[in-house]
Amino acid sequence: MTDTQSRPVTSADIEAALALGPNGPEISSRVPFPMRDWQHVPAERYHSREFFDLENEKLWPKVWQMAAREEEIPQPGDFVEYEIVGQSLLIVRQTDGSVKALNNVCRHRATELGRGCGRFPGNQIVCPFHGWRWKTDGSISHVFGREGFAEESVQPEDLRLREARCETWGGHVWINLDENAPPLLEALFPAANILQRSGVQRMRAKWWKEAIINCNWKLAQEAFFEGWHVKQTHPQLYTYDDEPDSEFNLQNVDYTPFVNGHGRFQSGDAAESYGGKPDFLQAARLNWSGQDAMTLERDIHVFEGVAGGMDTRDPKYVKRAMDALFEYWEGAGIPAPDRTAEVLKMWGGDIHLFPNYLMLPMYANSLAYRVRPHGDDPNWCRFEVWSLTTYPEGHDPGRLELSGRYDKDDADHWGLIPRQDFANLERMQRGIRNRSLKQTTLSDKWEVTIANMHQELDRRLAAG
Ligand code: FES
Numbered sequence: 001m002t003d004t005q006s007r008p009v010t011s012a013d014i015e016a017a018l019a020l021g022p023n024g025p026e027i028s029s030r031v032p033f034p035m036r037d038w039q040h041v042p043a044e045r046y047h048s049r050e051f052f053d054l055e056n057e058k059l060w061p062k063v064w065q066m067a068a069r070e071e072e073i074p075q076p077g078d079f080v081e082y083e084i085v086g087q088s089l090l091i092v093r094q095t096d097g098s099v100k101a102l103n104n105v106c107r108h109r110a111t112e113l114g115r116g117c118g119r120f121p122g123n124q125i126v127c128p129f130h131g132w133r134w135k136t137d138g139s140i141s142h143v144f145g146r147e148g149f150a151e152e153s154v155q156p157e158d159l160r161l162r163e164a165r166c167e168t169w170g171g172h173v174w175i176n177l178d179e180n181a182p183p184l185l186e187a188l189f190p191a192a193n194i195l196q197r198s199g200v201q202r203m204r205a206k207w208w209k210e211a212i213i214n215c216n217w218k219l220a221q222e223a224f225f226e227g228w229h230v231k232q233t234h235p236q237l238y239t240y241d242d243e244p245d246s247e248f249n250l251q252n253v254d255y256t257p258f259v260n261g262h263g264r265f266q267s268g269d270a271a272e273s274y275g276g277k278p279d280f281l282q283a284a285r286l287n288w289s290g291q292d293a294m295t296l297e298r299d300i301h302v303f304e305g306v307a308g309g310m311d312t313r314d315p316k317y318v319k320r321a322m323d324a325l326f327e328y329w330e331g332a333g334i335p336a337p338d339r340t341a342e343v344l345k346m347w348g349g350d351i352h353l354f355p356n357y358l359m360l361p362m363y364a365n366s367l368a369y370r371v372r373p374h375g376d377d378p379n380w381c382r383f384e385v386w387s388l389t390t391y392p393e394g395h396d397p398g399r400l401e402l403s404g405r406y407d408k409d410d411a412d413h414w415g416l417i418p419r420q421d422f423a424n425l426e427r428m429q430r431g432i433r434n435r436s437l438k439q440t441t442l443s444d445k446w447e448v449t450i451a452n453m454h455q456e457l458d459r460r461l462a463a464g
């Protein structure tokens with residue numbers, strides 16, 4: 001465990017991002033359409049070519065990115081391609097179990113060496129054009145037609161596949177195209193440290209899907225930075241018995257910006273009795289059937305098993321359901337998250353890891369999102385969704401592959417909850433290009449993590 005991982009997150013860490021305040025003029029002057037305060041985001045940041053090109057030059061080549069789930073490449077020789085704004089890398093499992101990220105280009109005449117995912121037989125990467133070969137560690141092992149090349153142009157060091165920085169954390173492989181980048185866990189602090197408590201590092205994917213959406217990558221992911229759109233966007237999840245104090249649901253959620261552009265929202269400390277009571281079991285069933293990620297069928301079985309005539313709005317029932325869940329995990333050999341207030345508060349909220357990855361841990365599960373630009377167009381993104389869970393000790397869920405790319409409206413492949421969210425995204429992108437709108441308006445309580453993400457983005461874009 002590294003120092004960064006073991007270092008506890010303090011309230012000073014949490015205050016640090018807010019204390020930064022808006023970026024000063026020296027940063028604003030170097031960025032087009034800069035953030036000027038915490039309450040507004042200039043609209044052009046979501047659609048202008050100039051801003052998009054600057055992200056491609058200053059952000060993506062220098063930031064740590066979630067490039068793969070480890071279970072995509074369980075065996076030596078397994079590879080998966082990761083593509084970001086026209087740069088392709090092969091994420092390859094090594095014979096010693098470690099992972100390397102190799103630039104996906106033949107050193108002879110530039111052919112891409114791998115596409116999608118697969119396995120390099122015999123741990124040899126073979127170029128499909130003339131058959132030059134590399135070991136999976138990137139070292140050249142065979143130059144077909146070598147006798148026809150000048151000796152100085154086929155030196156092994158020149159022909160070695162170029163590596164990108166590559167580290168693992170939390171069951172994910174992360175890459176960085178900048179060889180001078182700080183270590184991964186320094187960059188992910190404190191988001192990774194917090195997620196670690198909920199046990200995300202023990203989770204494996206149950207499924208993985210993607211949609212191509214007509215929306216800027218930032219606008220798309222920001223739709224998941226807050227929970228107060230639930231009442232309007234997902235009315236079926238709003239199972240309160242009676243209209244709670246209108247402020248309650250807003251006030252009882254904490255939104256926290258962190259350093260490095262990360263952020264979190266989670267339950268606050270207000271008493272349950274402050275507002276109306278939600279129907280815990282009904283909400284859990286709708287979360288499972290509408291999404292199949294944060295709540296799974298096995299959780300519903302546990303919750304139903306202890307309902308027996310109880311009022312499922314009663315906090316006594318909720319306590320009993322939680323007791324049953326922890327008992328079930330123990331009986332099934334499923335390593336449980338810590339039963340601390342800190343962990344329980346995270347369930348139902350989310351953690352954003354700058355720039356483009358989100359985890360929403362709940363119980364022994366997590367929903368996860370990764371959002372990237374799609375093609376060379378600021379108006380489109382590639383939106384991926386994972387359902388992660390903790391399997392019983394010793395159970396191998398097998399190699400993970402993308403189950404498919406599905407239309408955002410495809411009710412056979414997307415649950416009601418993501419379809420409701422996706423429907424907003426394209427409407428937002430059309431709206432953001434309406435010339436009457438110069439900027440979006442943010443709550444400085446409930447949307448502060450959006451501003452924090454943009455402030456960090458400006459620091460990156462302004463850097464030399
Ligand atoms: S282009 Fe790869 S071996 Fe010729």
Ligand SMILES: [Fe+2]
Pocket residue numbers: 223229230233234421
């Ligand atoms: Fe939503």
